[in-house]
Amino acid sequence: MAKMTRKCSDSPTCSVDYAFRRIGGKYKGRILWSLNEHKIIRFGELGRILADVTTKMLTQTLRELEKDDLIIRKVYHQVPPMVEYSLSETGFELIPFITYLKEWGDKKIEKEKNKNTETSLLA
Amino acid sequence: MAKMTRKCSDSPTCSVDYAFRRIGGKYKGRILWSLNEHKIIRFGELGRILADVTTKMLTQTLRELEKDDLIIRKVYHQVPPMVEYSLSETGFELIPFITYLKEWGDKKIEKEKNKNTETSLLA
DNA sequence: CCGAATCCGCTGAGATACTG
DNA sequence: CAGTATCTCAGCGGATTCGG
Numbered sequence: 452m453a454k455m456t457r458k459c460s461d462s463p464t465c466s467v468d469y470a471f472r473r474i475g476g477k478y479k480g481r482i483l484w485s486l487n488e489h490k491i492i493r494f495g496e497l498g499r500i501l502a503d504v505t506t507k508m509l510t511q512t513l514r515e516l517e518k519d520d521l522i523i524r525k526v527y528h529q530v531p532p533m534v535e536y537s538l539s540e541t542g543f544e545l546i547p548f549i550t551y552l553k554e555w556g557d558k559k560i561e562k563e564k565n566k567n568t569e570t571s572l573l574a
Numbered sequence: 575m576a577k578m579t580r581k582c583s584d585s586p587t588c589s590v591d592y593a594f595r596r597i598g599g600k601y602k603g604r605i606l607w608s609l610n611e612h613k614i615i616r617f618g619e620l621g622r623i624l625a626d627v628t629t630k631m632l633t634q635t636l637r638e639l640e641k642d643d644l645i646i647r648k649v650y651h652q653v654p655p656m657v658e659y660s661l662s663e664t665g666f667e668l669i670p671f672i673t674y675l676k677e678w679g680d681k682k683i684e685k686e687k688n689k690n691t692e693t694s695l696l697a
Numbered sequence: 698c699c700g701a702a703t704c705c706g707c708t709g710a711g712a713t714a715c716t717g
Numbered sequence: 718c719a720g721t722a723t724c725t726c727a728g729c730g731g732a733t734t735c736g737g
Contacts, residue, residue, distance in 0.1 A: 467672060470679035471603040477710090480594040494719050505711060510720060531718040532717080541682065548674045549590060555667055556593035600730090617699055628731060633700060654698040655737075701736075708729080716721070 473519050478504055478512050480549060486522060486538045487546045494534045521545070596642050601627055601635050603672060609645060609661045610669045617657050644668070 474480060478501055485500050486492060492500070498509055513536060516522040521542035527533040538546070597603060601624055608623050609615060615623070621632055636659060639645045644665035650656040661669075 466679035466683060467603045467607045467676045469683060470675045471598070473679075473682075474675075475594070475598045475603070477594075477598075480590045480598075484590045498719095506720065507712090507722095508710065511709095526719095530717090532720085534719060544678060548671055548678070551671050551674075552593045552597075552668075553590045555671070556589035556596075559596075559664065560589060560592060629700065630702090630732090631730065634730095649699090653737085655700085657699060699737090701734100703734080704732090706729105706731090708727105710725105710727085712723105712725085714722085714724105717719095 473521065474545065476512055476515070478508065479516060480552075482512065482516065483521065483538065483542060483545060484549050484553065486536060487543070487549075491535050491537045494536070497536065516542070596644065597668060599635055599638070601631065602639060603675075605635065605639065606644065606661065606665060606668060607672050607676065609659060610666070610672070614658050614660045617659070620659065639665070 474483065481501055482497065485497065489496075494509070494513075497513075498504060498506065501509070504512075513522065513524070517524050520539050523537050523539050525535045525537070527535070597606065604624055605620065608620065612619075617632070617636075620636075621627060621629065624632070627635075636645065636647065640647050643662050646660050646662050648658045648660070650658070
């Protein structure tokens with residue numbers, strides 16, 4: 452097949468790709484979800500919530516989300532400094548979908564657990 | 575901050591992460607979307623639809639989706655061989671999510687286009 | 698036609714140290 | 718507290734070749 456040089460320019464699947472590139476990162480889903488739960492979160496606090504992220508990746512991901520207008524970054528110029536993150540309006544529009552996705556995940560986790568129980572009973 | 579050793583074991587954000595790991599690949603969203611549009615797609619056909627994927631990545635991604643029970647792989651043992659892919663029930667449950675996401679993407683693309691028109695008018 | 702297998706460059710994730 | 722800066726290294730993803 453090799454690579455088809457044509458980019459998915461006007462394909463209807465393209466906006467699917469567009470959206471996934473904006474929320475598909477390793478941490479983006481959890482960040483958006485956490486911001487919806489807590490409304491406002493400070494940088495360090497967010498790091499503690501995600502629990503498996505480095506400052507570098509957290510900064511990088513937050514910058515991307517900010518660039519795409521999904522979150523709002525508010526800096527307080529004081530010592531020690533304080534930076535608060537919150538959902539933008541566009542970002543907030545994604546919450547219903549993430550909620551749906553979370554429920555799907557919960558359901559699937561439950562289903563897998565049952566399957567594992569079955570197999571272990573058979574063993 | 576470094577890395578917090580604790581994995582997000584029972585955090586409510588964990589199932590968000592779980593779900594994103596299953597559909598967050600570079601091509602997974604588009605594959606699921608295409609399968610919903612066409613119901614049944616053959617391997618080569620899928621490659622032509624995505625238009626920017628190599629056989630290796632396509633195979634790899636399809637295997638992951640199959641392993642997670644999101645798609646069904648049906649092999650016809652004949653010459654030349656034929657393999658058909660379709661959505662599983664669990665995979666189909668994701669379609670509403672992807673549909674909404676696509677609409678969100680369309681809307682956002684439109685919004686960005688308008689913004690660019692404005693700035694070019696100002697120039 | 699539908700892949701599997703191999704080689705390989707390069708990015709991007711992670712660890713660590715440092716700064717305003 | 719909220720980040721940069723730098724380095725290292727695994728693994729993602731691409732090109733190519735081979736097989737049923």
